Amino acid sequence: MREIPGGKAYRLLEAGPIVLVTTADRGRANVMTMGFHMMIQHDPPLVGCVIGPWDHSFAALRETGECVISIPGADLASKVVDIGNCSGADTDKFERFHLTTLPSRAVKPPSIAECVANIECTVADDAMVDRYSLFILAVKAITINDSRRERRTLHHNGDGTFSIDGRTVDLRNRMVRWKQFQVDV
């Protein structure tokens, strides 16, 4: 796993991939699927995400203030849906879905070996949690798994259908106002 600066989180998240989120509470890890998230700030990198009391992961996130946002490739589509359709309350999802946990660098929740990237986060602001279940997360570390062959990400259309990344359009030469964001991941 190759580490890249946390400040490059926007390169991974702005495009809106469906993601997995790991938490760990008293040694017990869990993983959920998440589609409601966004970049909030480039530098220092902040991410917003909705995780609610209806999610088993909510209690662990509130308690520990840590999570890992893992980005699955298109090869994990079925697992991504199935993880989002069962609960950590009665299932060890890592075991059930044959996901390999790896120690993270900056936080206790595990990274996922089968994902393309793992973004380690801590809760920076929980002022909007009671009203909107909206956490503001600070990115603490990012690792990239260069060994994954399938690097296309999934975009959830909200109903169980997903768009897989297709062709890339390169318009970097037109980004005259935002040149500072032209860095390689």
Add this chain to the structure above:
Amino acid sequence: MREIPGGKAYRLLEAGPIVLVTTADRGRANVMTMGFHMMIQHDPPLVGCVIGPWDHSFAALRETGECVISIPGADLASKVVDIGNCSGADTDKFERFHLTTLPSRAVKPPSIAECVANIECTVADDAMVDRYSLFILAVKAITINDSRRERRTLHHNGDGTFSIDGRTVDLRNRMVRWKQFQVDV
């Protein structure tokens, strides 16, 4: 333009398309490009987005509390980038980029005829604007432009490159826990 319920905003936004945002202040409309946005709540539909004081549209949004989130198809890629790389302070972007404005149903800022969908919004909560430039928007109306041939959306990788929607994966039959979200747009 076909109207659909505002509650279907998640079908358009969860997948993370790059979007345009129109505002109007004292009769003068403007349009910007936005990549930092998310669904916050299905019903009633709430959207979070980052529009900051560095954006010319910020003042109009704060003043009027209204905007339209327009979703461009992949055919508009170059315009999307160019709109994000000049300012409404010195440019009439509708004229410069040959965008056709249409009256919106519920708000004063215009919809954009060349876009696939227009999501009309009002500011529901500005408590996080000072700290994060984060607006919470309520969706008031949505129109779909069925006449656009190009319906694939663009996903910004943060640096001026974009992924165009590719193949669709249909896993609706695995969404056993979220059946209520299986509705057609």
